[in-house]
Amino acid sequence: MKLSLKVNGKAVEADVDPRTLLVQFLRDHLHLTGTHVGCDTGQCGACTIHLDGRAVKSCNLLALQAQGTEVTTIEGLAAPNGDMHPMQAAFKECHGLQCGFCTPGMVMSATALLKDNPKPTEEQIRAGLDGNFCRCTGYHNIVKAVQTCAGGR
Amino acid sequence: MGANIPNGIGASPRRKEDQRFLTGAGNYTDDINIQGQTYAYFLRSPHAHAAIKKIDTRAAAAAPGVVAIFTGADLAEAKVGGLPCGWLITDVSGQPMKEPPHPLLAQGKANHVGDQVAVVIAETYLQAKDAAELIEVDYGVLDAVADVATATQSGKPQVHDIAPNNVCYVWGHGDKAAVDKAFAGAAHVTTLEFRNNRLIPNAIEPRAAVAQYSRSEDAYTLHVANQNPHVERLLMTAFVLGLPEHKVRVIAPDVGGGFGSKIFLYAEETVITWASKRVNRPIKWTCERSESFMSDAHGRDHATKAELALDKDGKFLAMRVHTKANLGAYLSTFASSVPTILYATLLAGQYTTPAIYAEVTGVFTNTVPVDAYRGAGRPEATFVVERLVSKAALEMGIDQAEIRRRNFIKTFPYATPVGLTYDTGNYEATLAAALKIADVAGFPARREEAKKRGKLRGIGYSCYIEACGLAPSNIAGALGARAGLFEAGEVRVHPTGSVTVFTGSHSHGQGHETTFAQVVAERLGIPFESVDVVHGDTGRIPFGMGTYGSRSLAVGGTAIMKAIDKVVAKGKKIAAHLLEASDSDIVFENGNFKVAGTDKQVAFGQVAFAAYVPHNYPLDKLEPGLNETAFYDPTNFTYPAGSHICEVEVDPETGVTRVVNYVASDDFGNVINPMIVEGQVHGGLAQGIGQALLEQAVYDAESGQLLTGSYTDYAMPRADDVPSFKVDTQVTPCTHNPLGVKGCGEAGAIGSPPAVISAIIDALKDLGVKEVSMPATPYRVWQAIRSARA
C-alpha cells in the first residue's frame, strides 16, 4: 500500500506491505538504523521516535499509521550543520550512555519530556523515562543529562 | 599518576564513541545487511523435556521463500560437533565432571523450553517464521525438572542419562577437617539458608549474527554480537565445525551490552555460519526478545546453606558453605567454573577467617543453560559472606562496622585459605569513607523522621572483594581452564605520528576507545585525538581473549603498555641515531626523545617519520617501521574491593521498599577515567539492586515452563526504581601491573545485593523479621512482616 510521510524533514513515498511496522520501515526501507529494536512487546523504548512532535514507540505502530505525519528519528535531531541537539550534547557531557543501544530512544524520550515539562524535578524525570530501559548506566547519568539540558536552556 | 597532557591518565575526556552512538551512526550487528542475504528463524521446543520422535519439514520446505531447512539429523550427518565447555571441574571422587553432548540443534530430545529444534532459512524473515510454523514435530513429552534445590533427589526426571540424579559434579574446596574442628569450639554459630535468585542478563541489544561464505576465498565472515571474537572463532572452528581457523573472520562490531551473556559460543551463530556455505548465501539472524528470555544463558540460581563460626568477641573462626548450583540443561561455555572457581575462592571476603570449606553440586535441570552474568560467582560469594556477617553482628549485638573491622585483613600480601593471594588492599579506607559519605552518624535521626511518615528505615552494609583481571594462565590451567587468559595489544605508529591501537579486549559499553587512547596519549606524549583504538575484528586485531571479569584495563591495558614500551625502546634507538648520541643516553619525556642532561631532542613524530622514511636511519642495525605487538599474561588476579552502605524505606502497609540512599566507596587501584569508572559502578549498582528487589527468572517446577518470558513478567529496573548514587574511590594501586589498575566493571553488581537485603532486615528487625529472600518484592516483604507479626 502507498505510504507518504515526512521523515527528518524530507518527503518520503513508499509502497509497503501493510504488516510492516513503522520501526521496520525506518530501519529496513529507509536505512535509518539509529532507531533500535530491543523487545517485541513495546516495553523497552529503544525504538522511540517523534511522531508529529510526540515521543512514540515505533515498534507499536504500523508504518501505515504514520500516513501523512512528520517523523523525526535520532538521525534528524542534530542541527543541519551537524551540531548536536542540546540533549545529545548533554548525554555526551554527562556520560549518559555506555553501549549506546538504548541511547537513541532515550534521547528521543528525554527531548519530548522537556518539551512538555521544561523544568522537571528528578522524580519527574525518572517517572518520565520509565518507558525506556537502560541496562548499562543505572540511569544516574541519564537523569543528570536531562537535568543539565533543562538547566542549560 | 597525574595527567601530564590534557586528556591523559586521570582525566575524564568525553568519550570518542559517543558521537556515533548519539547520532544514530552506531554499527550494531542488526544494522548490517549484505547483498543477497537470507534470514534464519529457529524453531524452538515449547516443551521443557520431550523426545523428538519425528520432524516433518515437507510442508515448510514448500512454503514461499524458503531456501533451506536443517534439523539435528542434517547436522549429525554433516558430522558437525556440539558446543564445548571451556572449564573442566573435577568431582570429589576424582572423576571429571559429566559432560553431556550439547548439540546445535536438538538430537532426539529437547531439554529445555527454547531448545533449538530446526532452522528455517528464507528470503525474508517473515517467510522464515511463517514456514517454521508448518514444521510438524512429533514430541513425546517427558516429565521435567527445573528446581535446583530438589533436582538431585532420587526419582526425579533425569535430564541426561550420563548424569545420574542430575549431578554434573560435586566439587569440594578448602580444609574440611579444620573447619569442622573450628565449629566444634565456636562460641557462636550463625546459619543462613537462602536462594540466590536466577537472573536474565537482558542486554538491551538482543543477540544477532550475520554469516557470509565467500566461494572465491573459501572463507567465512561472521558478524556477531559477542564479547570475545577470537574465543568465539577458536571454539567454533576447532571444536564444532572443524573449519580451518584462518578461514573464518569473526567481527563483533558495536555491541549493545553484554554483561557476560555475549561471552559464550551459542548454537544460532554457529548454525548459520555452517549453513551459509550450504546455501551459498549470506544469512542473518536476529533474536527476538521473547527468544532471548529462553535462549540467552541465565545467571546465578543457587540454593545455599552457609554457616559462620565465631568466638565470643565476634572473630570469625571458620565458614562452611554448601551450594547447589543450577547449570541448566547443557554446559554453556564457562558454566562449570562460575559456581566453583569464581565462587568458593572468594569466600574469605575481606576477612581473616582462617578455615573455609565449600562444597558445590553442579546440577542439570530442564532450563536454559546458566553461565556468567555480571560478577559471575563473586556476587553469589559476597552474598554468602556479607549476609552471614550482618546476621552474626545482629545476633551477637555487635555494631555492623565494628564486627567487620575486627576481622579485616590488614597486612598484605595475604594468602586466604581458599587459594588466592591478595596483593594489596585497604579495607578500612573504603569503610571509613563510606561511613562518612553515608552520614551513618545521622542515621538514627533519619530513622525517627521516617517513622513519623509511617515508613520503616533501615541501613545495610556490604564489604565485598572480587578477583578480576583473569588470570594467570598457568594457574587457571591447573584449575581446569581449557584456554589461556592473556591479552594482546598492538601499537601501530603511523609515519605522521598518529597511532592506531589494536586490542584483543572488546568494548560493549565500557569505553575502551577512550580509556585506552588516554593511556597511549599519556605514555607517548601525543594528543588524545591522535589515537584510535580498534577492537572486535579477528581480521585486524592480534589474537586476544576479549572482555569479561573486569579484565580489560588490567590485562588488555597492560598488553598495550608493553607494546608502548617496545615502541619507546625502538624510538630511543632511532633518536640516538638522529641525535648522534648513544642509545643509553636517550630518555623519553613528554613526547620527546632527549639526550639526558642536554637540550638536544627530537619529537616523537620526527622519530616516527624517520622510521618510515629511513633516509637518515641505522638500517644496518635496525628494521624500519614503528609497529609493536605485545602479549601479557598476568602474574596474579587483581582484587578490587570496597564498602557499600544502603538505606531503604519500607512501607509496612504495602511492603514497598525504596532505596533512598546508596553509597559505594570502591578501591579499583589507579583510575584512568573517573567519569567512566563512576558510570560502570552506577550500572552495576542498578543491576545489583535489580537482583535484590525486582528480578527473578521463574520456571514452573513441574512443567519446566518459563513463567517470566517477557518484560511483562520479568521486572527490569527502570529509572524510577533506583536512586541517584553516591560513589567514591579510594586508591591502593595494584602491585603487579604497570598501570596499577584492578578493574571496576562488576563491583556494583557484586557489592550491592547483600547491602540492600541487610537494609531491609534492619528496617524490619523490630518487627521480628529475620530473613527476606531475593528479590524482596512488595509481596514478599509484606508477607515477611505479616508472618513476623503473627
Ligand code: FES
Ligand atoms: S522495541 Fe522495545 S519498545 Fe519498541
Ligand code: FES
Ligand atoms: S547505554 Fe547500554 S542500554 Fe543504555
